[in-house]
Structures are given as structure tokens and as C-alpha cells.
Amino acid sequence: MGGMREKILQVSLSLFAKDGYEGVSVSDISEKLNITKGALYRHFQGKRDIYDAILTRVEEHVRPMPADFGLPRGPLTDANREEYRRADPSALKLYAMAAFRHWTENEFARSFRQLLVMEQFHDERAAGLMSVEFVSGILGYLGDLLGEMSALTSVPAQGDLLALEFYAPLHMLMGFLGATIHGEKLASLASRHVDAFFDRWLR
Amino acid sequence: MGGMREKILQVSLSLFAKDGYEGVSVSDISEKLNITKGALYRHFQGKRDIYDAILTRVEEHVRPMPADFGLPRGPLTDANREEYRRADPSALKLYAMAAFRHWTENEFARSFRQLLVMEQFHDERAAGLMSVEFVSGILGYLGDLLGEMSALTSVPAQGDLLALEFYAPLHMLMGFLGATIHGEKLASLASRHVDAFFDRWLR
DNA sequence: GTCTATACCTGGATAGAC
DNA sequence: GTCTATCCAGGTATAGAC
Numbered sequence: 001m002g003g004m005r006e007k008i009l010q011v012s013l014s015l016f017a018k019d020g021y022e023g024v025s026v027s028d029i030s031e032k033l034n035i036t037k038g039a040l041y042r043h044f045q046g047k048r049d050i051y052d053a054i055l056t057r058v059e060e061h062v063r064p065m066p067a068d069f070g071l072p073r074g075p076l077t078d079a080n081r082e083e084y085r086r087a088d089p090s091a092l093k094l095y096a097m098a099a100f101r102h103w104t105e106n107e108f109a110r111s112f113r114q115l116l117v118m119e120q121f122h123d124e125r126a127a128g129l130m131s132v133e134f135v136s137g138i139l140g141y142l143g144d145l146l147g148e149m150s151a152l153t154s155v156p157a158q159g160d161l162l163a164l165e166f167y168a169p170l171h172m173l174m175g176f177l178g179a180t181i182h183g184e185k186l187a188s189l190a191s192r193h194v195d196a197f198f199d200r201w202l203r
Numbered sequence: 204m205g206g207m208r209e210k211i212l213q214v215s216l217s218l219f220a221k222d223g224y225e226g227v228s229v230s231d232i233s234e235k236l237n238i239t240k241g242a243l244y245r246h247f248q249g250k251r252d253i254y255d256a257i258l259t260r261v262e263e264h265v266r267p268m269p270a271d272f273g274l275p276r277g278p279l280t281d282a283n284r285e286e287y288r289r290a291d292p293s294a295l296k297l298y299a300m301a302a303f304r305h306w307t308e309n310e311f312a313r314s315f316r317q318l319l320v321m322e323q324f325h326d327e328r329a330a331g332l333m334s335v336e337f338v339s340g341i342l343g344y345l346g347d348l349l350g351e352m353s354a355l356t357s358v359p360a361q362g363d364l365l366a367l368e369f370y371a372p373l374h375m376l377m378g379f380l381g382a383t384i385h386g387e388k389l390a391s392l393a394s395r396h397v398d399a400f401f402d403r404w405l406r
Numbered sequence: 407g408t409c410t411a412t413a414c415c416t417g418g419a420t421a422g423a424c
Numbered sequence: 425g426t427c428t429a430t431c432c433a434g435g436t437a438t439a440g441a442c
Binding site: 017018019020022023114117118121122135158160161164165167168169171172173175176189192193196197200 | 225321364372375376396
């Protein structure tokens with residue numbers, strides 16, 4: 001069959017997400033695929049190679065991006081400051097909820113995020129991805145965006161604090177991976193937060 | 204020397220926090236202590252036993268508790284509802300910042316939290332501790348508290364949402380374990396958030 | 407590309423002398 | 425209580441037939 005490389009990546013990710021990189025052996029992976037270890041080594045050079053391929057895969061993977069919702073792309077500069085200032089709050093709402101649903105509802109994305117949470121401490125590359133995708137990267141962008149947007153309102157506010165107050169609840173809810181709360185209930189809480197944030201801010 | 208058991212726990216925690224439970228071998232621990240594996244097994248029955256002892260140790264460890272700041276203790280009931288309603292916002296501020304500083308500045312506490320973040324997915328007990336100490340447990344308590352407190356204000360609000368908006372930024376900042384931002388800068392951002400939250404809420 | 411078989415190593419854990 | 429020596433299971437990875 002042709003898609004074996006693909007299958008290996010999917011099965012490996014699901015195992016890594018559950019037991020961590022060190023907790024999964026090449027035997028575990030090959031057994032779940034009903035092939036032998038020897039066969040697996042025809043597709044990848046080793047266990048680390050599989051892990052690396054998963055990270056690369058996700059870096060290239062399609063996910064909701066600010067630009068898809070008409071929000072400014074790239075870091076804040078003097079050239080695009082006006083675009084940042086005139087960004088549409090509804091667009092930000094839509095983007096935030098789309099990203100939230102992507103990272104909580106898409107199976108591959110959710111497993112991947114869980115893997116990052118575990119591996120960020122042992123692996124530089126995982127740490128970087130975690131930071132860019134879910135922590136400093138987002139906070140920096142939202143800080144610039146909300147800071148500039150609020151410059152036009154009656155009560156200008158500090159971007160970094162606004163970004164934290166807007167994003168942290170979503171970040172925390174994304175961490176409820178299959179825990180106490182799930183599915184629609186999670187999304188509804190996220191949505192109530194986003195609405196409440198904008199109601200308060202734009203009042 | 205007498206405190207060997209103690210030393211083993213500290214060294215093990217620092218290694219576990221860095222490399223994860225599976226990533227640390229008994230040899231690693233004994234080497235760092237300059238004793239042999241054989242000697243180590245006189246103090247603990249095995250690697251798992253060391254890990255369990257660390258969790259127990261922290262469960263018993265002193266940490267800031269709501270009651271230390273005059274806030275209600277125990278779950279909300281009809282009997283203590285009045286106490287919840289009349290809780291002092293300043294006390295909640297002080298408690299929140301004390302807990303934040305404890306979990307970010309105390310070496311043992313910070314390593315332990317990092318360990319929980321990694322092991323919550325492989326270990327029931329870690330998952331439970333994480334949930335009670337940092338996620339559902341806190342959110343539940345704060346939800347009840349803020350919900351009841353706000354019942355006396357001019358604009359009653361939903362406790363669960365208030366709790367999320369108050370606590371999630373602190374939770375997220377606690378995750379910046381030695382990452383991009385550190386030390387005083389972290390605490391100052393936390394403090395600005397706490398102040399901003401109450402300013403907005405009690406206005 | 408998949409199999410069987412195997413080399414090689416590291417990890418957890420124990421035995422027994424001191 | 426600490427040492428040396430050792431066992432054994434399980435891990436990664438490779439070789440070579442089919």
C-alpha cells in the first residue's frame with residue numbers, strides 16, 4: 001500500500017501524544033500498524049526521524065491564520081500601522097474562535113498540541129514551536145494588534161495586558177484536552193469569553 | 204550522612220523536571236549524588252517509589268491557602284454562602300499574588316509544577332493533582348467565590364466566566380517557566396492584571 | 407517492502423562482600 | 425549503608441532472505 005509513511009506518522013503521533021516520546025517504543029508503533037520493526041526502518045531512519053517528520057508536517061499544515069480573516073499579516077511596522085489600527089474586531093473574534101476550534105476539535109492538531117506541551121522541556125524545536133504558536137508569538141501579535149486598535153478608542157490601553165486578558169482564557173481552555181469539560185461546552189465557554197471581552201472593551 | 208533520603212528527592216525532582224520521568228535513569232540520579240545505584244535502593248524501593256514520594260511530599264507541603272488570607276475555606280454550601288458573599292476583594296488579591304509568587308519563585312514548587320505539566324498525561328495521580336491544584340479545582344472555587352461576591356454588586360455576573368478571566372492570565376504566566384519572560388517582569392505583569400481585573404469589576 | 411533473526415546497549419533491579 | 429558485580433528485560437537498529 002502506498003500511504004504507509006502517512007500511516008506511520010498518524011499512528012506515531014497518537015501514541016506520542018498519549019505516552020510521550022520516550023514512553024513509546026518502535027515496537028509499539030510497528031505492532032499497532034501490524035508490520036515489523038524491520039519494515040518500519042525502510043520508511044524512516046529511526047524513531048527520532050519519525051518525531052521530526054511530525055513536527056515538520058505540522059509546521060506545513062494548514063491552520064487558521066490572521067490573514068485569512070482580513071487581519072494584518074506580519075509584524076507591526078510603521079508601514080502597516082494604519083492597517084493594525086483599523087483592524088475589524090469582528091474579524092478578530094472569528095479568527096480567535098476558528099483557531100480555538102481547530103486546535104481543540106481537529107484530531108491531529110489536538111494530539112500535536114498535547115505532544116508539544118510534554119516535549120517543550122526536552123526539545124528545543126518543540127519549545128520554539130510551542131512559543132511561536134501558542135505563547136509568545138500569539139501574545140506579541142495580539143499585543144500589537146489590540147494596542148493599535150485601542151489607540152483609536154476613547155480609552156487607550158496597554159496592548160500586552162489586553163492581549164493577555166483576551167488570549168489567556170482561550171489558552172487555558174485549550175489545555176482542557178479531554179479532561180473535565182469537553183466538546184461543545186468548551187467551545188461555548190470560549191465563545192462567551194470572547195463576546196464578553198469585546199462587549200467590555202468596545203463599550 | 205543523615206539527610207540522604209531528602210537529597211535523593213531534591214536531586215530526582217530537579218532531574219525529572221528537566222528530562223521527564225522516563226527521561227531520567229536511576230543511574231543519572233545516583234551519579235549526580237555520587238553514590239551507586241545499589242546504595243540508592245537502600246533508601247527507595249525503586250524509581251517509581253521516588254516519584255511517588257515527590258508527589259506525596261508536595262501534597263503535604265506548605266503553600267498559600269485561601270484561608271490564610273481570610274477567604275472562605277471548603278466548598279460553597281448554604282451554611283457558608285454568606286461568608287462567600289462578603290469575602291474581601293483585597294484578600295483575594297493578596298492570596299492570588301502570594302500563590303503566584305510561590306509557584307513561580309520557589310525552586311521546589313516550580314520544578315514540581317513543571318513535572319506535573321509533563322506527567323499529567325501518563326499518570327492518574329499527576330493528572331488529579333494538576334486538576335485540583337491548577338485547573339478545575341481553582342476554577343471551581345473562584346467561580347463560586349466571584350459568583351457570590353458579585354451577587355451583591357450592581358452588575359451580577361456569571362461566576363464561571365469571571366473565574367476564567369481572573370485566573371487564566373495567572374495560569375498562563377505561571378507556564379512561562381524560565382522562558383522568554385522572567386522574574387520580576389513576570390510578577391509585575393501578573394500584578395497589573397490582578398489590579399486591572401478588580402478595577403474593572405468593582406467600578 | 408516486508409519478513410525473521412540478531413547484534414548491541416541501556417535500564418531497572420538484586421546479591422553478597424565489606 | 426555503600427560498594428562491585430551481575431542478571432534480565434526491553435530498547436534501537438541492522439543484515440539478509442524472500
